[in-house]
Amino acid sequence: MSDPFVVVGADAAGLSAASKCRREAPDREVVVFEKGRWISYAYCGMPYFIEGLIERMSNLLSLSPSEVDERGIDLRRGHEVVGVDPDANTVTVETAAGDTLEQSYGDLLVATGGRASTGAFDVRGLDGAFTLHSMDAAAAIDAYIAEPEAYDPARADVSAVDRERVDRNASMPAPETAAIVGGGYVGIEMAEALVGRGLDVHLFHRSGHLLSDFGEAVGERVETELTEKGVTVRTDAPVDGLVGDDRIEGIAFDGADGVETLPVDFAVVGVGIQPNTELLNGTGVDLGAGGAIRTDEYGRTSLPDVYAAGDCATAIHAVTGEEAWMPLGLTANRAGRAVGATVAGDPSPVGEIASTAAVKAFDMEAGRVGLIDAAAAREAGFDPVRETVTAGSRSGYYPGAAPTDVTLVADRDTGRLIGGSIVGPDRAAIRIDTLATALEADMTVPEVERLDLAYAPPFSPVWDPILVAAKVLNGALDDD
Amino acid sequence: MSDPFVVVGADAAGLSAASKCRREAPDREVVVFEKGRWISYAYCGMPYFIEGLIERMSNLLSLSPSEVDERGIDLRRGHEVVGVDPDANTVTVETAAGDTLEQSYGDLLVATGGRASTGAFDVRGLDGAFTLHSMDAAAAIDAYIAEPEAYDPARADVSAVDRERVDRNASMPAPETAAIVGGGYVGIEMAEALVGRGLDVHLFHRSGHLLSDFGEAVGERVETELTEKGVTVRTDAPVDGLVGDDRIEGIAFDGADGVETLPVDFAVVGVGIQPNTELLNGTGVDLGAGGAIRTDEYGRTSLPDVYAAGDCATAIHAVTGEEAWMPLGLTANRAGRAVGATVAGDPSPVGEIASTAAVKAFDMEAGRVGLIDAAAAREAGFDPVRETVTAGSRSGYYPGAAPTDVTLVADRDTGRLIGGSIVGPDRAAIRIDTLATALEADMTVPEVERLDLAYAPPFSPVWDPILVAAKVLNGALDDD
Numbered sequence: 001m002s003d004p005f006v007v008v009g010a011d012a013a014g015l016s017a018a019s020k021c022r023r024e025a026p027d028r029e030v031v032v033f034e035k036g037r038w039i040s041y042a043y044c045g046m047p048y049f050i051e052g053l054i055e056r057m058s059n060l061l062s063l064s065p066s067e068v069d070e071r072g073i074d075l076r077r078g079h080e081v082v083g084v085d086p087d088a089n090t091v092t093v094e095t096a097a098g099d100t101l102e103q104s105y106g107d108l109l110v111a112t113g114g115r116a117s118t119g120a121f122d123v124r125g126l127d128g129a130f131t132l133h134s135m136d137a138a139a140a141i142d143a144y145i146a147e148p149e150a151y152d153p154a155r156a157d158v159s160a161v162d163r164e165r166v167d168r169n170a171s172m173p174a175p176e177t178a179a180i181v182g183g184g185y186v187g188i189e190m191a192e193a194l195v196g197r198g199l200d201v202h203l204f205h206r207s208g209h210l211l212s213d214f215g216e217a218v219g220e221r222v223e224t225e226l227t228e229k230g231v232t233v234r235t236d237a238p239v240d241g242l243v244g245d246d247r248i249e250g251i252a253f254d255g256a257d258g259v260e261t262l263p264v265d266f267a268v269v270g271v272g273i274q275p276n277t278e279l280l281n282g283t284g285v286d287l288g289a290g291g292a293i294r295t296d297e298y299g300r301t302s303l304p305d306v307y308a309a310g311d312c313a314t315a316i317h318a319v320t321g322e323e324a325w326m327p328l329g330l331t332a333n334r335a336g337r338a339v340g341a342t343v344a345g346d347p348s349p350v351g352e353i354a355s356t357a358a359v360k361a362f363d364m365e366a367g368r369v370g371l372i373d374a375a376a377a378r379e380a381g382f383d384p385v386r387e388t389v390t391a392g393s394r395s396g397y398y399p400g401a402a403p404t405d406v407t408l409v410a411d412r413d414t415g416r417l418i419g420g421s422i423v424g425p426d427r428a429a430i431r432i433d434t435l436a437t438a439l440e441a442d443m444t445v446p447e448v449e450r451l452d453l454a455y456a457p458p459f460s461p462v463w464d465p466i467l468v469a470a471k472v473l474n475g476a477l478d479d480d
Numbered sequence: 481m482s483d484p485f486v487v488v489g490a491d492a493a494g495l496s497a498a499s500k501c502r503r504e505a506p507d508r509e510v511v512v513f514e515k516g517r518w519i520s521y522a523y524c525g526m527p528y529f530i531e532g533l534i535e536r537m538s539n540l541l542s543l544s545p546s547e548v549d550e551r552g553i554d555l556r557r558g559h560e561v562v563g564v565d566p567d568a569n570t571v572t573v574e575t576a577a578g579d580t581l582e583q584s585y586g587d588l589l590v591a592t593g594g595r596a597s598t599g600a601f602d603v604r605g606l607d608g609a610f611t612l613h614s615m616d617a618a619a620a621i622d623a624y625i626a627e628p629e630a631y632d633p634a635r636a637d638v639s640a641v642d643r644e645r646v647d648r649n650a651s652m653p654a655p656e657t658a659a660i661v662g663g664g665y666v667g668i669e670m671a672e673a674l675v676g677r678g679l680d681v682h683l684f685h686r687s688g689h690l691l692s693d694f695g696e697a698v699g700e701r702v703e704t705e706l707t708e709k710g711v712t713v714r715t716d717a718p719v720d721g722l723v724g725d726d727r728i729e730g731i732a733f734d735g736a737d738g739v740e741t742l743p744v745d746f747a748v749v750g751v752g753i754q755p756n757t758e759l760l761n762g763t764g765v766d767l768g769a770g771g772a773i774r775t776d777e778y779g780r781t782s783l784p785d786v787y788a789a790g791d792c793a794t795a796i797h798a799v800t801g802e803e804a805w806m807p808l809g810l811t812a813n814r815a816g817r818a819v820g821a822t823v824a825g826d827p828s829p830v831g832e833i834a835s836t837a838a839v840k841a842f843d844m845e846a847g848r849v850g851l852i853d854a855a856a857a858r859e860a861g862f863d864p865v866r867e868t869v870t871a872g873s874r875s876g877y878y879p880g881a882a883p884t885d886v887t888l889v890a891d892r893d894t895g896r897l898i899g900g901s902i903v904g905p906d907r908a909a910i911r912i913d914t915l916a917t918a919l920e921a922d923m924t925v926p927e928v929e930r931l932d933l934a935y936a937p938p939f940s941p942v943w944d945p946i947l948v949a950a951k952v953l954n955g956a957l958d959d960d
Contacts, residue, residue, distance in 0.1 A: 012942070044937050045877050059877040185936075318932065329942050330935045351930040358936035367934050397525050397539040427907050430940065433914040433933045440931055441921030450831040451920055452798065453913045454847050455810045456665075456838035457524050460910065462492075462809050 020340025367432025500820025847912025
């Protein structure tokens with residue numbers, strides 16, 4: 001075939017694109033190269049697997065290679081794309097067997113994802129120290145936590161798994177004290193998971209409140225919840241490095257009295273991810289926010305016939321209208337699907353992102369959307385006004401009513417809602433979708449205050465917490 | 481004083497208006513007439529009081545008379561307004577003591593609420609037969625259900641309560657078999673409450689599915705849930721009448737083989753409410769949808785200086801832009817507050833209604849918004865296209881993921897979202913607020929499909945059920 005759609009990377013964005021293209025243009029050849037053995041796995045499910053909520057690693061796979069095959073997709077695992085020639089419309093591929101081959105493309109999608117950042121330190125080569133950005137890491141962590149005699153190998157029941165790594169970690173003595181480096185959502189979820197596995201957990205966060213992107217109100221409630229559940233939370237505590245020769249022995253961090261070392265026998269570093277763009281080095285492709293591959297509203301890069309989607313690509317932010325880099329699951333799936341439709345002949349915008357996110361921390365739930373940080377809002381040209389209210393999640397007389405903190409951020413001049421967060425133990429996270437919808441509709445805060453939201457005592461008081469927050473923020477806007 | 485703001489009715493709309501006016505215009509005299517003894521009670525909480533979830537009736541009061549007094553409001557209970565003279569700007573008031581007085585007004589708010597409909601039959605005079613539209617009825621029902629020796633008079637711990645009625649009901653033998661007439665949300669909530677109190681419960685509904693306003697998908701799931709929890713649900717079973725002389729003995733209904741009679745010793749009739757508009761008889765005021773008092777965007781009636789708000793008044797529907805009558809709690813509070821601001825000199829629209837509602841039925845939750853019924857949509861000038869999908873509430877691998885049915889209705893020509901419902905056991909009800917927001921923003925279904933909703937395995941799969949439904953409905957719209 002002369003005109004195949006070639007995809008690099010077989011996870012959310014890549015396989016969504018490949019599947020959509022095959023469905024819409026059944027005659028078009030679709031080739032997906034995946035350098036590893038894993039495909040289509042639920043990255044976001046790994047902490048819950050480690051926690052033990054999920055019994056088998058195979059539960060985290062959404063598509064098997066044979067299901068991909070049934071869709072008529074030519075999936076080639078163990079094939080690493082090492083170069084792109086945008087003039088010749090070819091990619092160079094190295095196989096696990098050591099062969100090199102050339103593949104021409106009509107359209108190319110780069111869906112290479114991201115990888116864990118480790119900041120100034122590195123976990124490689126240190127037993128008991130991990131990042132969490134692959135299923136092999138999740139399997140290894142799960143094995144490492146277990147007592148050697150208690151580990152059930154059937155937990156890692158996927159043929160793709162790095163069995164040698166799992167066995168080696170399973171054979172080590174079980175850890176007792178864990179350090180988590182980074183209080184973002186992966187760090188929070190890992191804290192819950194490791195407490196669930198019976199460990200003494202210490203969470204280190206560089207800045208003053210956890211979940212920096214969610215704002216202070218969320219950070220404080222989540223910190224309280226973690227502390228109540230037995231996690232030692234250290235904020236304003238940048239980690240200097242991991243201590244140890246072969247196995248991790250401690251965490252060196254900036255404490256109140258200078259550098260301190262906490263002895264640990266387990267560390268998970270989750271300080272963020274970075275986009276995998278190396279494949280396009282030398283092609284002259286434009287990079288954008290976060291160093292990710294710059295894409296337009298259809299997922300097109302600056303190279304002809306080359307698209308990018310998912311954690312390696314930028315997207316357009318719904319509030320700022322500007323380019324942003326927000327590696328999130330829905331973004332990847334949606335953008336992949338849109339690119340698949342576009343290359344099948346049905347041009348489809350990848351959609352804007354509002355950087356909507358939700359997180360669970362034990363019995364606390366939180367969501368965030370848009371611009372919350374004042375500096376970020378100002379940088380985007382807004383004059384942010386922010387209010388946080390605490391309101392009941394249900395009618396006050398109904399059992400289970402719980403304090404829910406809603407933060408709303410508006411632009412002073414226009415009154416437009418530009419961001420918000422919600423935190424509380426009672427159905428708080430899913431309420432963020434209401435704000436995400438208001439924000440994507442460019443609603444003003446007065447419009448939000450007039451929303452006809454549902455009232456039923458078991459679910460919401462007459463004045464939903466979102467309406468209370470809008471009322472208070474309107475008052476602040478009026479006072480100016 | 482020459483120019484008081486006079487309010488008729490001291491519940492949600494009336495007291496919201498009075499309070500807001502006093503706050504905004506502290507010098508203005510505000511007089512509230514209430515014909516009964518109760519003020520500011522949570523109508524929607526009564527089923528939960530009867531269920532026993534709420535220990536004391538006083539928990540259902542939001543404002544006491546003394547708190548109203550502290551706000552500078554001249555509250556006069558036991559004062560029934562029996563006439564309005566719109567030419568003279570006066571009302572005629574009869575007091576419980578038998579006096580008659582005249583009161584002039586600068587502005588008048590009619591907030592007389594609604595009363596229970598009983599359809600073709602009447603519960604009056606029949607022991608053990610009740611409607612549920614007053615706190616006295618709730619207290620009486622609570623007393624009636626209890627064994628005489630087990631009833632705790634402290635349950636009805638409010639001085640306003642009709643103690644004689646409570647005592648009489650408490651002294652009767654406890655019922656064993658209850659009929660609920662009407663499968664709307666009050667009927668559903670009462671079914672849950674009475675099962676909770678140990679009764680054998682039979683629910684009669686005139687039409688083919690419960691919760692008619694919520695659409696078939698919700699009705700079916702709720703019927704299944706009620707049945708599983710032990711309620712005998714009879715749909716397509718219009719009730720002909722209540723049987724009995726002094727005390728209720730049975731329910732006569734249209735069964736499969738003609739009129740049947742089910743022996744019961746307890747009946748609650750909840751077939752809807754009707755607006756209390758009699759006060760304005762003879763004034764020439766315009767009535768509108770549902771026979772309620774016609775109001776404009778500021779809550780003004782067709783009479784000069786006379787406003788109406790709450791269950792006795794119409795409102796503007798967000799989807800149709802037309803007048804509608806939807807007696808709901810937020811509508812009343814919001815409209816009252818707006819009228820209070822308007823008469824205080826700050827003209828404030830009462831806001832549109834989307835007829836957003838939510839209901840809990842044991843472990844099932846549901847919400848609805850906008851136009852769901854095809855005939856109603858056509859009557860409003862739309863060409864409705866409807867799809868219902870079943871999707872997971874969480875990532876499939878995460879414990880607690882539950883089937884969630886989302887129904888979306890769009891207008892064929894414009895693709896605009898005009899209504900929807902959501903039902904499921906896992907955080908389904910509160911999700912309706914997302915649809916309410918999309919609907920009030922006049923979003924099209926393609927816009928809904930592109931919403932950046934939160935993804936986190938404990939709360940939502942990558943493709944939220946709402947997004948799945950939008951995708952399917954878009955497919956149906958495209959196929960036309």
